[in-house]
Amino acid sequence: MKIRLIEPRPAGLSMFDSALLPRLGLPLIGRVLTREGHDVRIYVENLAPIDWGDVLSADLVGFSATSATAPVAYALAASLRRAAIPTVIGGVHVTFLADEALDHCDYVVRGEGQQTILELVAALNDPARLEQIAGLSYWDGPAGRCLKRHNPDRPACSPEEFAALPAPDLSLIVGSERMTSAPVMTQWGCPFNCNFCSVIQMFGRNVRARPVEDILDELETQRDRGNVFFYDDNFVIDKPRTMRLLRGMRERDLRFIWSAQVRAEIVYADKRTGEIDHELLGLMRETGCSTVYCGFESANPETLKLYRKQQDVESIRASIRAFHEYGIMVHGMFVLGSDADDKAGISQTAEFAIENEIDTVQFLILTPCPGTAFYDQMAAEGRILTQDWALYDGHHCVIQPTLMDPYELQFSAHKAMARFYSARRAWRRLATSLIRNLPFLLRLAWRDVVLNRQFPRLARGLLDRSRQLDAVRMFKQRLNREKRRRLESLVMVPALRLYGHRQIRRWADQARSRAHIEFLKRLMPRVPGRSGKPPVCDRAVKSLS
Ligand code: B12
Numbered sequence: 236m237k238i239r240l241i242e243p244r245p246a247g248l249s250m251f252d253s254a255l256l257p258r259l260g261l262p263l264i265g266r267v268l269t270r271e272g273h274d275v276r277i278y279v280e281n282l283a284p285i286d287w288g289d290v291l292s293a294d295l296v297g298f299s300a301t302s303a304t305a306p307v308a309y310a311l312a313a314s315l316r317r318a319a320i321p322t323v324i325g326g327v328h329v330t331f332l333a334d335e336a337l338d339h340c341d342y343v344v345r346g347e348g349q350q351t352i353l354e355l356v357a358a359l360n361d362p363a364r365l366e367q368i369a370g371l372s373y374w375d376g377p378a379g380r381c382l383k384r385h386n387p388d389r390p391a392c393s394p395e396e397f398a399a400l401p402a403p404d405l406s407l408i409v410g411s412e413r414m415t416s417a418p419v420m421t422q423w424g425c426p427f428n429c430n431f432c433s434v435i436q437m438f439g440r441n442v443r444a445r446p447v448e449d450i451l452d453e454l455e456t457q458r459d460r461g462n463v464f465f466y467d468d469n470f471v472i473d474k475p476r477t478m479r480l481l482r483g484m485r486e487r488d489l490r491f492i493w494s495a496q497v498r499a500e501i502v503y504a505d506k507r508t509g510e511i512d513h514e515l516l517g518l519m520r521e522t523g524c525s526t527v528y529c530g531f532e533s534a535n536p537e538t539l540k541l542y543r544k545q546q547d548v549e550s551i552r553a554s555i556r557a558f559h560e561y562g563i564m565v566h567g568m569f570v571l572g573s574d575a576d577d578k579a580g581i582s583q584t585a586e587f588a589i590e591n592e593i594d595t596v597q598f599l600i601l602t603p604c605p606g607t608a609f610y611d612q613m614a615a616e617g618r619i620l621t622q623d624w625a626l627y628d629g630h631h632c633v634i635q636p637t638l639m640d641p642y643e644l645q646f647s648a649h650k651a652m653a654r655f656y657s658a659r660r661a662w663r664r665l666a667t668s669l670i671r672n673l674p675f676l677l678r679l680a681w682r683d684v685v686l687n688r689q690f691p692r693l694a695r696g697l698l699d700r701s702r703q704l705d706a707v708r709m710f711k712q713r714l715n716r717e718k719r720r721r722l723e724s725l726v727m728v729p730a731l732r733l734y735g736h737r738q739i740r741r742w743a744d745q746a747r748s749r750a751h752i753e754f755l756k757r758l759m760p761r762v763p764g765r766s767g768k769p770p771v772c773d774r775a776v777k778s779l780s
Pocket of ligand 1: 245249251252254256257258259260261263264297298299300301302303304323324325326327328344346347348349352420431432433434438466467468597599604605627628629
């Protein structure tokens with residue numbers, strides 16, 4: 236059967252536009268389908284445009300959607316359905332809103348989809364078998380009198396089944412060579428219970444981990460890429476296992492520059508005494524860890540409690556210090572707008588990030604993703620402002636906070652980002668780094684740029700905006716790991732900060748952001764302050780635009 240799979244890109248600009256990375260659901264599903272002899276191709280819109288000629292001749296088209304990309308996926312699926320092409324959709328959003336998704340698609344795969352899709356494809360010519368497929372939602376009954384049917388949930392795959400899953404087939408993705416890193420996932424699930432996160436509802440708290448040897452084998456196949464991003468929601472859950480993986484990388488001489496999502500307290504050998512785990516950090520550094528993505532969430536202890544984060548502010552500080560001591564960059568992920576956050580609190584969080592010298596940050600606005608405890612709470616309290624899912628990307632305020640107006644939350648989060656990503660701060664950091672490392676950079680410029688036979692191609696690429704990323708990648712591929720690592724640590728942070736600076740401005744300038752800001756402003760009470768002036772936010776928005 237000819238099957239085409241699509242991961243649509245979200246509408247509008249976001250801070251993640253430069254991350255040329257797919258989610259791994261479709262490559263995994265692609266792998267299990269090709270093993271059964273099907274002809275599969277995957278389009279990840281962020282990586283390459285969709286070839287509609289190819290898609291329109293498929294026997295089945297599948298979509299993967301998060302909340303923010305669900306509206307685009309629905310629109311595409313609805314138009315294919317009108318062309319009488321069967322469509323199926325899966326992913327973290329539709330798992331919890333299958334009824335909604337069926338309005339646009341023929342089939343919805345809820346939860347983990349790798350087994351359900353095989354059963355669905357096998358049953359397409361025999362609709363009587365559909366009702367036996369766990370985790371499937373579909374239209375049932377004679378034409379004109381169809382009803383939505385939701386079969387019972389499919390239990391999450393067992394640790395043994397998980398361990399036996401094949402590695403996702405990235406080669407099925409059109410444009411996979413443009414990926415900025417090799418994405419590798421070693422575990423599914425998260426033992427924690429943060430109230431805004433949909434991972435626990437989707438993959439459970441019972442963590443399943445792949446055998447270390449299999450992961451090392453998968454890494455062997457990615458040697459050419461140079462960079463690896465471990466997608467685990469929490470890369471260090473079972474420390475001895477992580478250490479075995481890292482030692483295995485060292486033994487097999489897998490020289491990657493890698494990054495991963497971790498929690499702050501992994502830096503401790505003993506949290507009670509504050510003793511730092513030098514062995515783990517040393518091994519991370521030695522095996523090429525360049526950046527950790529840390530879900531710090533907030534510098535406000537009350538907010539951390541409300542999020543059920545099980546983390547204190549001191550651990551955040553200690554972890555930044557410890558990672559930096561080992562030359563590992565820190566990307567701090569914060570979620571703003573809890574019931575304990577006010578405007579001053581948000582600006583303190585921005586100050587905290589600057590003072591503690593976090594390298595890069597994301598200040599996202601607390602968003603109620605369907606399926607989460609937080610969504611249920613917001614819905615029950617009538618605090619959801621819009622169900623335009625395209626706005627559920629952490630860049631838009633879609634709830635009524637308690638200590639602020641929605642507009643104030645939107646504005647404060649934007650201001651926090653703009654403050655952190657100030658151009659002045661970025662240039663200052665670049666200048667200091669360049670001066671400190673001048674001899675190294677001059678050597679590099681001479682040996683690896685001027686004497687590089689591909690210099691003319693490289694120069695042309697760097698001058699052409701649309702090919703800059705490819706040119707940078709081509710250049711990096713020529714360097715050995717130590718040089719690449721040093722260069723990245725020098726240039727990466729200022730470059731990302733300048734990118735952030737530009738992207739924040741572009742975000743605020745685009746029509747859909749302005750429309751949302753106007754929508755939030757209309758929700759503001761129109762009572763002038765005691766001075767008779769308009770509310771502070773009204774004045775503030777002028778400085779935004
Ligand atoms: C890697 C990753 C990223 C990458 C790549 C992003 C991309 N291309 O979307 C980066 C870092 C750029 C990123 C950014 C963001 N991300 Co992100 N990200 C992830 C992460 C950690 C892993 C994704 C993955 O590969 N999972 C593993 C695969 C196997 O799972 P899967 O894709 O869901 O597929 C399985 C099932 O869902 C199902 N399935 C899925 N699709 C389909 C399709 C069909 C046809 C079928 C049959 C089945 C099926 O079967 C698959 C196998 O079982 C997830 C968390 C997670 N554990 O999933 C968050 C996650 C997807 N991200 C999330 C969010 C919110 C974001 C951001 C908006 C904000 C942020 N976190 O900083 C941005 C927006 C990015 C964008 N452009 O849209 C949320 C989405 C929640 C929601 N309801 O929308 C998640 C779930 C994290 C969370 N804590 O809740 N992200």
